[in-house]
Amino acid sequence: MLNFIATINKLLVLIDIDGTLIHPGLTPRYALAEAIYQHTGQQIEFTVPQLAGMTDPLIVKNALDFLNIPVQNRDGLPECILETYLEILALRYPLAADRRLYPGVIDLLDYLQNQPVRLGLITGNLEPGAMIKLKPFDLAQYFSMGVFSSDHPDRDQLPPIALTKCRQQFGEDYRLEQVVIIGDTVRDVWCAHRNGMRAIAVVRHADRRVAIRAEKPDLIVDHFKDITPIIDYLSSRI
Numbered sequence: 409m410l411n412f413i414a415t416i417n418k419l420l421v422l423i424d425i426d427g428t429l430i431h432p433g434l435t436p437r438y439a440l441a442e443a444i445y446q447h448t449g450q451q452i453e454f455t456v457p458q459l460a461g462m463t464d465p466l467i468v469k470n471a472l473d474f475l476n477i478p479v480q481n482r483d484g485l486p487e488c489i490l491e492t493y494l495e496i497l498a499l500r501y502p503l504a505a506d507r508r509l510y511p512g513v514i515d516l517l518d519y520l521q522n523q524p525v526r527l528g529l530i531t532g533n534l535e536p537g538a539m540i541k542l543k544p545f546d547l548a549q550y551f552s553m554g555v556f557s558s559d560h561p562d563r564d565q566l567p568p569i570a571l572t573k574c575r576q577q578f579g580e581d582y583r584l585e586q587v588v589i590i591g592d593t594v595r596d597v598w599c600a601h602r603n604g605m606r607a608i609a610v611v612r613h614a615d616r617r618v619a620i621r622a623e624k625p626d627l628i629v630d631h632f633k634d635i636t637p638i639i640d641y642l643s644s645r646i
């Protein structure tokens with residue numbers, strides 16, 4: 409008779425993609441600008457503050473506001489733009505030379521994979537966009553679930569959806585303090601704390617440090633080259 413001992417996951421760790429696991433390079437923002445141009449005939453140039461920590465549907469909404477496109481003329485427009493964006497991204501991202509995986513990410517994911525941790529994605533990308541971005545680095549294999557802006561355009565609404573998915577897909581229930589969100593912007597910290605969850609911030613840009621520190625994430629690291637602080641923090645919670 410086989411003895412089956414189920415692993416009981418003690419934590420749900422949700423990780424952001426852009427700026428946290430990978431540097432996506434410029435292809436995604438050019439793809440979105442081109443999609444907007446194809447559907448509106450208007451040019452837009454995105455800057456980092458318009459993008460960092462934002463969800464794709466919100467970026468498009470803000471762009472249409474910026475271009476003064478009347479709300480009554482937008483019927484179906486955001487959806488068409490996002491569909492075209494995904495088509496362009498699927499073609500160009502695999503060939504992009506400026507995308508890269510941050511050092512230490514594989515070490516972190518390998519570590520987490522061997523812990524009693526349910527590992528998920530939490531991202532402002534639409535689900536197909538997230539998969540396009542992860543594929544060249546073969547990262548999707550580490551994540552058994554995820555919440556995307558396809559689930560909700562407001563990042564702050566994603567954590568409760570993650571809890572529901574864990575319950576439905578795995579029969580797992582996590583208390584709020586058993587959920588840790590790892591991200592690179594102040595919006596990731598807000599998203600965790602507004603939902604009563606823990607936040608680890610990876611501050612890759614020195615100019616974001618003051619703003620992120622002010623939001624009091626539970627742990628701040630500069631990179632994943634040394635994952636010891638993250639291991640220590642998570643071990644103390646397992």
Ligand SMILES: [Mg+2]
Nearest residue numbers: 424426427592
């Ligand atoms: Mg990010």
